[in-house]
Amino acid sequence: MANGVGESILQTFKDSWGSIEEESLTILQKMIRLDTQNFGEDGNETLAAKYIKELFDNAGVECSDILEAKPGRGNLVARVRGDGSSGLGPVLLSAHLDTVHAPTENWEQEGWKHNPFGAEIDEEDGCLYGRGTVDMKNMAAMSISVLLFLKRHNIKLSRDLIFAAVADEERHDAKYGAKYLVESHPDLIEADIVMTELGAFSNHLDGKEFFPIQFAEKGACLIKITARGPGGHGSVYHKDNPVVDISEVCVTLNKQKLPHRLTEAAKYTIWEISKLLSWHKGMVFRTIMSPKIEPWLMEYLLTEEQANVFGPMLHNTANTTIVQAGDQVNQIPSTASVIVDCRVLPGITVEQVQDDLKSVIGPEKFKAQDGCQAKLELEILANGEGFAQDPNEPVLAGILQTLGQVISRRSGGSPIAPYLLIGRTDQAQYMCHPKRKPICLGFSPVRVPDSIKFSTLFHGVNERIPVDGFKWGLGVLAESVLELCSASLGK
Structure with a gap:
């Protein structure tokens, strides 16, 4: 690792990484099996929020109560505190717990290869199948694992790291999710940087791999x-x-x-x-x-x-x-x-x-x-409203450079490409924070082969994620957090 992350933490990272990958995959599978479909006014994200809270409570990670704007629409905010030596505000990782619809029975008739809520790994293509595998319980599982890693190994950060597990993103106004947190619990999610979907997924153009990172939507x-x-x-x-x-x-x-x-x-x-x-x-x-x-x-x-x-x-x-x-x-x-x-x-x-x-x-x-x-x-x-940030602004440019360096090291030299997202995410809600307008980026890393058209997986039949690509993304996210938070090994 570069930019201040020392050899001791690098060795700790390598020594424990195999077990972290397997634990994170298990977390993702368990979350896929929790039915958190968004039915507009109704949903059950609290089911997933309770599971996440149990993981954090058992590990001693600082965690909020389950925050509900309406019964069943659970949100959760966890934090690993830094020592403040950087003088910078927190980095916030965000993932929504709700999904779009999928059949709970007779799924074969609708074209699914595996049960959308079975979280099965296909032996032929090496992919984990299920609703939410890329949209976006994968980011939730990765973020949970990063916080658990930091806590268990006493990694010291120069700034706080926050994880927000939110409800209701799949509806147009997100009023029970990120919008609710911004309006009712802004202190819990005040941050300098927000990273959520959609970005850092491998793409291929003219035979070359690159990783788009969203800066506007x-x-x-x-x-x-x-x-x-x-x-x-x-x-x-x-x-x-x-x-x-x-x-x-x-x-x-x-x-x-x-x-x-x-x-x-x-x-x-x-x-x-x-x-x-x-x-x-x-x-x-x-x-x-x-x-x-x-x-x-x-x-x-x-x-x-x-x-x-x-x-x-x-x-x-x-x-x-x-x-x-x-x-x-x-x-x-x-x-x-x-x-x-x-x-x-x-x-x-x-x-x-x-x-x-x-x-x-x-x-x-x-x-x-x-x-x-x-x-x-x-x-x-x-x-x-949508938003656009200036990728040439020095702070944002520096963050993009850091993320680009991590991706390049872990992909064998593939570049990043900042881009305008044609959809809409929770970033628009975080942009409305009453105290601090953060830099918002689409950064939920995953590596997929050129044979899989990644954009078609979102909301689609046979939503899936390559297991190897998920583990690759976990490493990228962890290393990016360590870089942005100037991590060091505690005594």
């Missing part, structure tokens, strides 16, 4: 579009059927992208990715930033998977998710509506998103004409 906005009409009996013709109008909205948004918008975060991401390519390929790839060339590049040069990653970095996206109309088979409804899940580029306002939607659907449809009401109405249901 898009926001999320739910918009309801409603069509109105006179309604009437199902036996006669109707020119103004709101079901037809809403159907046309759905078709339009499915076929046509919202306007091209180049943000600084996207520009930085594209430049960093282009550096991984040969000179001429990098030059061609950077032309994706041109609104005139981008459509052609997406269609003819990029793979579908690449287009699905880089396209949303250059556009606000709008996907129709819930359609509501009539409730009687022989009656034309007077209203029909669709909810649109919009993912919004950092720095873009809600008003700009509305303008984008109207420009694609047709602005005239949202205007009253000839004394008649507008054909369509638009309503903002919820809005969570």
Whole structure:
């Protein structure tokens, strides 16, 4: 290890690492077997929080009570205190305990190779299967193991290390999880650095391995579009059927992208990715930033998977998710509506998103004409802003350099690439801390072979993690923490 982590702690790290890896894998398997699916208002993250608290209590790790904004929606915060010699605030590791849905029975019929809550290791591919293996009980298990290692071996830190196990990330507002902690228990999670999903997973481009680390993410906005009409009996013709109008909205948004918008975060991401390519390929790839060339590049040069990653970095996206109309088979409804899940580029306002939607659907449809009401109405249901940090800012640049050095040492020289996440995580909640706005990074390391398309595992059938890749990530996370917290061996 470099940058102040001495030989004595390095030897301690090596001597005990095999047992730590196996214990961490066991912790992950036990957590997978705990059903913590998020059903909106209902969930049972407390089940996992109790298990984690028992581990920490038995090891003497400082730990909060289980914190619930609502019964069953448990959160937990643990801490290994440093001596404060660095003068720096804590490093916070965060992992959500909830998962999206998966079948608890008849799982074979839905395409699962193994029981989603069985935590079985497949002998053929060496992967641990189960809901939450990458999203994101793996980060919880790794973080737990790091804190246990520090406590058991009396490792001295120059700053505090915090672990937050949170509920309710899989819902758009996270109101029972990270948001609840930020609003109701801010002192427990006040930190200089937050590391959570999504980043430090191996990726491959042009035959080269690299590890993206998230420094920015898009926001999320739910918009309801409603069509109105006179309604009437199902036996006669109707020119103004709101079901037809809403159907046309759905078709339009499915076929046509919202306007091209180049943000600084996207520009930085594209430049960093282009550096991984040969000179001429990098030059061609950077032309994706041109609104005139981008459509052609997406269609003819990029793979579908690449287009699905880089396209949303250059556009606000709008996907129709819930359609509501009539409730009687022989009656034309007077209203029909669709909810649109919009993912919004950092720095873009809600008003700009509305303008984008109207420009694609047709602005005239949202205007009253000839004394008649507008054909369509638009309503903002919820809005969570994205964020972007400056990766060239000295403190953040130094952190990225440290993380990059650890990954390079443990991967045989593979580089990192800071990037804009097209989804949304709990980082947006931590950014709203009332006392201290932390540096937030997607850093939940795992190494996967090129044969596994990592992005498809999230929320998907046969969610899984390579066991070797999980153990590799555990080592990267532990070493990164030791570096950032200037660890030393206690007496």
